[in-house]
Amino acid sequence: MIQNTTNNKKLQELLTYAVEKVIVLxxxxxxxxxxxxxxxxFGIDPTGPKIHLGRAVVLRKLKEFQDLGHxxxxxxxxxxxxxxxxxxxxxxxxxxxxxxxxTNLKNYLKQISKIINIKKAEIHYNSKWLSKLNWREIxxxxxxxxxxxxxxxxxxxxxxxxxxxxxxxxxxxxLMQGYDSVAVKADVEIGGxxxxxxxxxxxxxxxxxxxxxxxxxxxxxxxxxxxxKMSSSWGNTVNITDTPQEQYGKLMTLDDSLIERYFNxxxxxxxxxxxxxxxxxxxxxxMKLAYEIVKMYxxxxxxxKAQKDFISKFQKKEIPMDIPKIKLxxxxxxxxxxxELLIKTKMAESASExxxxxxxxxxxxxxxxxxxxxxxxxKSFVLQVGKKKFAKIIxx
Numbered sequence: 001m002i003q004n005t006t007n008n009k010k011l012q013e014l015l016t017y018a019v020e021k022v023i024v025l026x027x028x029x030x031x032x033x034x035x036x037x038x039x040x041x042f043g044i045d046p047t048g049p050k051i052h053l054g055r056a057v058v059l060r061k062l063k064e065f066q067d068l069g070h071x072x073x074x075x076x077x078x079x080x081x082x083x084x085x086x087x088x089x090x091x092x093x094x095x096x097x098x099x100x101x102x103t104n105l106k107n108y109l110k111q112i113s114k115i116i117n118i119k120k121a122e123i124h125y126n127s128k129w130l131s132k133l134n135w136r137e138i139x140x141x142x143x144x145x146x147x148x149x150x151x152x153x154x155x156x157x158x159x160x161x162x163x164x165x166x167x168x169x170x171x172x173x174x175l176m177q178g179y180d181s182v183a184v185k186a187d188v189e190i191g192g193x194x195x196x197x198x199x200x201x202x203x204x205x206x207x208x209x210x211x212x213x214x215x216x217x218x219x220x221x222x223x224x225x226x227x228x229k230m231s232s233s234w235g236n237t238v239n240i241t242d243t244p245q246e247q248y249g250k251l252m253t254l255d256d257s258l259i260e261r262y263f264n265x266x267x268x269x270x271x272x273x274x275x276x277x278x279x280x281x282x283x284x285x286x287m288k289l290a291y292e293i294v295k296m297y298x299x300x301x302x303x304x305k306a307q308k309d310f311i312s313k314f315q316k317k318e319i320p321m322d323i324p325k326i327k328l329x330x331x332x333x334x335x336x337x338x339x340e341l342l343i344k345t346k347m348a349e350s351a352s353e354x355x356x357x358x359x360x361x362x363x364x365x366x367x368x369x370x371x372x373x374x375x376x377x378x379k380s381f382v383l384q385v386g387k388k389k390f391a392k393i394i395x396x
Contacts, residue, residue, distance in 0.1 A: 002035050002069040014064055015217070018057055018265050020193045023200070023216040028188065031215070038070045041186035041214070043126070043177060044112075045077035045085060046104035047096065051111045052237035053293070054192070054222040054230030057265045059115040061190050061219055072121040073184045074112070078105065079127035080176050083169055085198070111240055114297055122184075129183045130176055141175050144208035145201070150174075153197050174198045178205035186214045193221045194229070222265050223258055225250060244294045245320075248306035249388070251290035252314075256282040259289060267292045313390075319367070319382050323390040336376045336395070338363065345393065347385040362386050 011032060015022055022028060031038060042062050044055065051059075066072045081101050109118055133141070150171050151160055159166055174197060181189060181202035191199050196218055203213040221229055224236030231237070238250045254262065259282060263274045269292060278285040287307065295303035313320040326345050328336075339354040341347075342363070348354035355373070357363050363370045364384040379395045 002037055003067070014068070018061060018220050019217055020220045021196070021216070021218040023203075023218075028215040028217075031187070036187075038065070038187040039073050039122075039185060040065045040070050041073045041075060041181060041184055041189045042191065043075035043077050043080070043180055043189075044108075045081040046101055046108055047081050047084075048232040049104045049106065050232065050237070050239040050241055051108070052230055052232065052239045053262075053266050054224070054237070056115060056240055057219050057222050058190055058192055059112060060266075061217065063116045065188075065190075066116055066120060072116060073186060074116075074118075074121050074123045075180050075184065076105070076108065076123065076125045077177075077180075078125045079130040080173065080180075083173050083176060085173050085177075107241070114240055124180075124184060126176070126180050126183070130179065133179075141179055141205070141208075142172075144178075144205050145175060147171075174201035175205065178202040181206055181214055182209045182211060185211060187212075188215045188217060190217045190219065193218050220265060223261070225253055227255055227258065238293070240297045244298045244302040244306035245309055247294050247297065248290040248303075248310050251293060252286055252310060254286060254289075256286070259285050262289055262293075267296065314387065319384070320390060323382070323392055325392045325394060327394045327396055329396045338370060338373050338376065341376055341383070341393070342385065345383065345391055347383065347389055347391070357385060 011029065014032070015025065015028070040062060042058060044051075062072050062074075078101055081104075082096050082098065084096065109123070112118060151157055156166055156171075177198045178201040180186075182205055186202065186206075189199050189202055196216075199216045199218065203216070206213050224230035224234060225238065226234070226236040228234060228236060238247055242250070251262070256278075259278050260274060263269050267289070274285055274288070277288065287310075290310075291303045291307055294306050309320045328344060338358060339348075339351055342354040342357065343349075343351065348357055358370060358373060361369050361371055362385060364382075365378070366381050367384075376395070381393055383391050383393050
């Protein structure tokens, strides 16, 4: 059953909250007010095994439509992931093998189900239709676009001006994503701002095949921990499968200028509720943000535990709970020295790194700072390297 979206406040939130652009706004408003059950499409390529908070922004917007009773059409791009989306890429993207994609897909639906109700969604793998197109059908698809239209795309235009290679494979990606909209007869497609060209391609291609043109909702882009666009290739992500401690710890490193934006795009707490908190104490606001996100993707108990662990580790300077245990059996005391210990426990990758850590005062045994290469006499102790690495060492 479609819930009422004639309510102006509810409609405004759906079309503005975390939204960068809507195409065509008045048309989509009319469809939502009509009570028609819309087919809302989102395509996601398994180019990596983990879904991060940046991708979750779009999934959260899908959930809003699903909660209102609309049909979510989820396209898993097992075929398009092999081709590679050139969106926002400054150089040619490499092919992914079928095995890499199969590995990446292993827990994809499980991760997505943390946000939307998978059981109520319509799920497709686009290899089902894209792998079956023959040359005649591909030629017909290609007829919907011109080279001039493709080269108008910002990153293609920049690479073309610089004389850098642009493969025909890369030019074919928007056509394939657009064809997905034809295959599932999408009424609406949702995607991040970096997908705008591909989303518009869906409208052009639907028109080419005689279908009504889909409306588009472009969500805002989430910055990563280094303030660039959140991207797995840049390693600046908070993943929804990260452990509670990892999520909490990463979010506490966030720049203060991004706290409100993360609240807006990653939680259900509206900015008006957090502005005063940020102004009063950004650290407390950041702790609330980290708590809410861990609670969302794990549970309240885990959020409380992660928060206590963080306070213990970084504010009280105590040894955190649940540190890993490392048992060493092929060593004899007191022959083992600290440099060897750091290498054996993989707390340092080399003897030179171990020496540097010790010299800089970054190594502690049972909270005591060690500044020289001592021999180890204890059989059980806590080894700490830097602020974040802890291990319970047991020498057997």
